[in-house]
Amino acid sequence: MKLCLIGSRGHVWYVFESLPFLPEVNLAAMTTGRQGDSRDNLNAFAARANFSPAWYDDWQKMLDVEKPDIVSVDGPFEDHAKMCIAALERGIHVFCEKPIALTLEDLDAVEAAWRKSNAKIISMVGLRYDAAFYHAWTLVRSGAIGAIRLISTRKSYKLGTRPAFYGERATYGGTIPWVGSHAFVWFLCFSQADIVSVSAMHSSAENGGNGDMEIAALCQMKLSNGAFAQASIDILRPATAPTHGDDRIRLAGNNGVIEVADGVVRLIDGSGERTITPPPCPRKLFSDFVQELEGKSECLVTAEETFALTRAVLLAREAADTGKNISFP
Amino acid sequence: MKLCLIGSRGHVWYVFESLPFLPEVNLAAMTTGRQGDSRDNLNAFAARANFSPAWYDDWQKMLDVEKPDIVSVDGPFEDHAKMCIAALERGIHVFCEKPIALTLEDLDAVEAAWRKSNAKIISMVGLRYDAAFYHAWTLVRSGAIGAIRLISTRKSYKLGTRPAFYGERATYGGTIPWVGSHAFVWFLCFSQADIVSVSAMHSSAENGGNGDMEIAALCQMKLSNGAFAQASIDILRPATAPTHGDDRIRLAGNNGVIEVADGVVRLIDGSGERTITPPPCPRKLFSDFVQELEGKSECLVTAEETFALTRAVLLAREAADTGKNISFP
16 A cells, blocks of 8 residues: 655654554655745654655655655645545545544535545544553443543643644644544443533643633533533643653443543453553454555544544634533534 | 531532541531431531531521521532521531532522621531642742643542432532632642633443433633633542542743642652642631631631632533633623
8 A cells, every 4th residue: 555644743653653564555655735845854763764765845746746545634734634535535545634624615615525536534642542541441331430420631742842833723723623523532431321501611821822722621511321521621731740741531330430531541340440451452443444545454543533532622613712611413 | 616517418518527636626416408308417527526406407597596606508409508598698617619609699698698697607618628639739939830721620520329419510510610610729729720711521421321411521720910820620520539529730831830639739849859748737617617707817718719610610610511711701
């Protein structure tokens, strides 16, 4: 399978962590997706993976000349949608950084292109494959806590030094879409339900001079199964903290409670409370996607979920912008 | 000082934990506040404290005959307001179970009675004096995390077997007021700000046959200092869990993060992350109240905060009932 890459602004490393296990995939060509973006990251990743892909300045030309089977879309956030559409129109499978669109109009256009295409698309929600979250998910799916009634999540990141594009809504998209996507995909995959309404708030006050970038946000949702879900999102994690991110989920069911924090799983069920060090996740996101394209297995992440996720974070952003409770279409 | 007690449906034990340290307080008389409520708890508490108080069937008669300096109000929840009003009208200081009223109309009436009275009133929000929460509060007040931007709280309880009055809104008041009061008072005391708006949701589905009682709730608030606050409230904690309650708070400031969970304090500041086993809290709620009445010191809990807290939980309940975002008066 022939692979091309556009950009490295986000999580393209999900591709590279899988390449050693995908001998059938050939990394043929790369572009930054934007003149002026550095080639250094992609060059370093490719060299470490023992590939010498061709370089393009023009991502559309790359798609037309190389005619890849798969493209990774990780260039400028505001170009995700048009790059996804161009690929889908050419029958090229898309592995796209989340969110795949920064506006609902762009999202509709991507979904329309996907409906007309034979190609598949998923977004880079790699935390589904994190060992602790994956193990918790398998426990929940096996009925360990009964029916889920309440979900609480935390996403907390360090601010660090951010490229200038984070400081503008038009090029960043907002913290609820960018950081919240991880929490929202947990809502969808753990509950196996739809989000039916959301209220939210966000603030860019005291954001270290990062323009429009929201530093803190809260989202609160009703799900189609009657459960409730909540996300606490911030970029207030101190620089001195031991890890970049503090990722947590707690699920309260009618027959138990499960919680992921600090890389371990805490389960309370009929046998009492215990802490479980999760086994390594046996799957990887990009490998899963390639193997689904090959008809070998099903990827945990689907196009349908990707569209639902993107719509949810954009509607939550709108709820925060307007102060309104928003019911989902 | 002469003390009378009405009822033991809630946290009257806050009185008894303080009595050994208050030799100036004489427990003169008690009533259950409702014919048919058991006298056993109060009798056992009083005996252990070496008091032999008189018993009354009629709480109003007790107030009129005994003319106490202080009354503890912990009878039927729906009678809190009228008992508070009767005491305040008689110039008797009130130590009342939270929430002090189950409706906004009743709350207004209590506040009006308080404004006309020389007596003081506070509610039994004893978790302010829990060792870990108190220590976290002293750290936050000393500037350990800078200005608070985001507050997340958890209140999770075991269901157990509940008296029938929990199953009716009219006699219980709802889970957001009953359980959420603890979380909401943290918002107020940690932020030193006012709540300006709330959105909320609650559900009584799968509540183990407990009538109207909500088993799960989420609340989300904006504060007057621009910070956001959130409460996850449930009665889904498994019977096998090691403790009755799972009480947590996390505060993200512009200069650090502090978290209370499992009885310890986790602080991340400029020096990195560390876990602090808190020293015992040097104060107790009821002792603090008595000492304020004696002019010796100031109680952490004030009448103003008690009214703000009660109004907040009742408005949050209304937000959950109606699905509306509610701006505070």
